[in-house]
Amino acid sequence: MPAPTLSRCLLTLSLLAAAPAMGSTLIYCSEGSPEGFDPGQYTSGITFQALSGTVYNRLIEFESGSTRIRPGLAESWTVSPDGKVYTFHLRRGVKFHTTPYFKPTRDFNADDVVFTWTRYADANQPFRKAYPTEFPYYADLGLDKMLDRVEKVDDHTVRFVLKQPNAAFLQDTATDFAGILSAEYAGQLLKRGTPQDINQKPVGTGPFQFRSYQKDASIRFTKNPAYWRGKDVKIDNLVYAITPDSAVRAQKLKSGECHVTAYLKPADIETLKRDPHIRMQSLPGLNIGYLAFNTKKKWLDRTDVRRALDMAIDKQAILKGLYGETGILADHPMPPTQWGYDARLKGQGHDPKQAAALLKKAGVPAGLDIALWAMPVQRPYNPNAKRMAEMIQADWARVGVRSHIVSYEWGEYNKRAKRGEHDAVLYGWSGDNGDPDNWLGALLACDSIGGSNYAQWCNPQFDKLVTDAKRNSDPKVRTQLYSKAQAVFMKELPFSPIAHSIVYKPTRKEVQNFRISPLMLLWEGTSIRN
Numbered sequence: 001m002p003a004p005t006l007s008r009c010l011l012t013l014s015l016l017a018a019a020p021a022m023g024s025t026l027i028y029c030s031e032g033s034p035e036g037f038d039p040g041q042y043t044s045g046i047t048f049q050a051l052s053g054t055v056y057n058r059l060i061e062f063e064s065g066s067t068r069i070r071p072g073l074a075e076s077w078t079v080s081p082d083g084k085v086y087t088f089h090l091r092r093g094v095k096f097h098t099t100p101y102f103k104p105t106r107d108f109n110a111d112d113v114v115f116t117w118t119r120y121a122d123a124n125q126p127f128r129k130a131y132p133t134e135f136p137y138y139a140d141l142g143l144d145k146m147l148d149r150v151e152k153v154d155d156h157t158v159r160f161v162l163k164q165p166n167a168a169f170l171q172d173t174a175t176d177f178a179g180i181l182s183a184e185y186a187g188q189l190l191k192r193g194t195p196q197d198i199n200q201k202p203v204g205t206g207p208f209q210f211r212s213y214q215k216d217a218s219i220r221f222t223k224n225p226a227y228w229r230g231k232d233v234k235i236d237n238l239v240y241a242i243t244p245d246s247a248v249r250a251q252k253l254k255s256g257e258c259h260v261t262a263y264l265k266p267a268d269i270e271t272l273k274r275d276p277h278i279r280m281q282s283l284p285g286l287n288i289g290y291l292a293f294n295t296k297k298k299w300l301d302r303t304d305v306r307r308a309l310d311m312a313i314d315k316q317a318i319l320k321g322l323y324g325e326t327g328i329l330a331d332h333p334m335p336p337t338q339w340g341y342d343a344r345l346k347g348q349g350h351d352p353k354q355a356a357a358l359l360k361k362a363g364v365p366a367g368l369d370i371a372l373w374a375m376p377v378q379r380p381y382n383p384n385a386k387r388m389a390e391m392i393q394a395d396w397a398r399v400g401v402r403s404h405i406v407s408y409e410w411g412e413y414n415k416r417a418k419r420g421e422h423d424a425v426l427y428g429w430s431g432d433n434g435d436p437d438n439w440l441g442a443l444l445a446c447d448s449i450g451g452s453n454y455a456q457w458c459n460p461q462f463d464k465l466v467t468d469a470k471r472n473s474d475p476k477v478r479t480q481l482y483s484k485a486q487a488v489f490m491k492e493l494p495f496s497p498i499a500h501s502i503v504y505k506p507t508r509k510e511v512q513n514f515r516i517s518p519l520m521l522l523w524e525g526t527s528i529r530n
Contacts, residue, residue, distance in 0.1 A: 056179025067434025083165030115183035131195035136451035171433035330497035334439035381428030457494035
């Protein structure tokens with residue numbers, strides 16, 4: 001690997017110079033640009049990692065390094081015996097960020113919770129009417145059908161009333177989309193006639209305040225001096241150096257141009273493991289990489305065709321060539337580390353002869369051409385989408401199916417895929433809350449079409465099983481229902497599971513107390529040793 005280029009060195013110097021002269025600065029080499037800074041609008045992991053653990057808090061949060069929930073902006077909560085009413089008791093004395101574009105006149109209170117959640121639910125809410133947008137993650141979780149109302153009881157108490165019980169509701173409120181916004185800030189934006197600024201100039205209660213953003217270059221944050229868990233924030237300046245190329249990220253880490261880096265290719269991981277200045281943390285990935293078939297497109301709407309295309313893919317070759325020791329083969333729509341996973345169900349394996357026979361029996365015409373979409377970025381569940389697409393393309397060609405590879409800039413890729421413009425699309429998912437519904441519901445429920453259901457698949461039998469499981473609080477009953485739902489999925493194959501990856505998060509050894517998490521990127525407690 002060549003030495004760092006002058007341009008890269010100058011970029012690093014400029015990032016450091018942009019931060020205040022005093023205090024510690026941590027530089028994180030991230031893999032892509034966020035789509036925006038209003039968390040409710042998005043489902044992308046790249047966007048969430050720029051916001052989670054930085055700008056926003058949620059009512060409930062996950063403990064560092066685990067999927068267990070802990071109090072966040074809500075100090076405590078109670079649930080009614082029928083499982084339909086959740087009452088949250090809010091933390092007092094929490095300050096919103098003071099920035100050049102907003103100076104709060106009051107502390108966080110119930111109005112902020114009601115504003116945030118009513119905006120998701122009510123298209124006629126004044127702010128949403130002024131700034132029309134959709135909230136796909138909220139819909140993916142089925143909350144648009146399940147939440148009846150959010151009520152302010154008093155300044156420090158909020159009541160959520162559900163139409164039916166939801167066993168995953170507490171975990172849902174802890175996911176990244178549910179960051180609490182300032183109702184006061186939103187009101188000021190309405191008066192100014194600039195409500196869209198909520199997505200470009202964020203304000204939250206989190207440990208870091210937004211400072212600036214340059215697309216495809218950097219995001220800069222500074223420590224929130226009034227943070228309610230201030231003793232846990234030991235970094236003065238946090239910089240995301242946006243670096244799409246994995247090899248460049250690895251080199252920046254080696255040279256000290258960044259302190260922590262995002263996902264790397266297996267070869268880079270092996271090299272860095274031998275570097276005495278690098279600490280390599282890893283965790284079994286709560287993730288899946290998959291190929292979603294658009295079940296609304298001709299031929300792909302047929303189960304036998306999807307099964308044949310899945311059977312034609314040599315997943316073991318993909319695993320060996322792209323993941324190496326960093327991945328395991330996927331058969332299911334969720335990883336084996338997720339409770340509710342039914343290990344008794346097996347995938348159909350690789351059989352090109354049978355795949356060709358199935359396609360012929362289905363009457364698939366010679367020369368069928370499929371638009372095969374490949375992500376432009378590296379993700380934890382897919383180290384090289386372009387190469388994966390090329391391998392799938394070759395496998396399909398062997399059974400008589402042509403395909404052409406399509407890609408777009410990451411934000412555009414997400415928008416177009418949600419609209420269902422693809423034939424087949426490489427995608428994936430990293431778990432957000434440790435509940436099976438976060439996979440089976442968010443990725444495959446009928447309500448998730450237009451959100452994270454990139455297969456555009458709606459199966460009434462599957463949907464009923466997942467819905468019934470969500471409404472039941474008994475883990476044994478839920479597990480049985482999810483097992484049946486997985487069996488339906490594996491028969492229908494709306495998407496082809498490819499792999500689950502082990503997540504590595506290499507850090508410089510001067511970084512102290514950074515904990516890798518199965519759910520999100522967390523900076524609280526992390527410090528830099530000089």
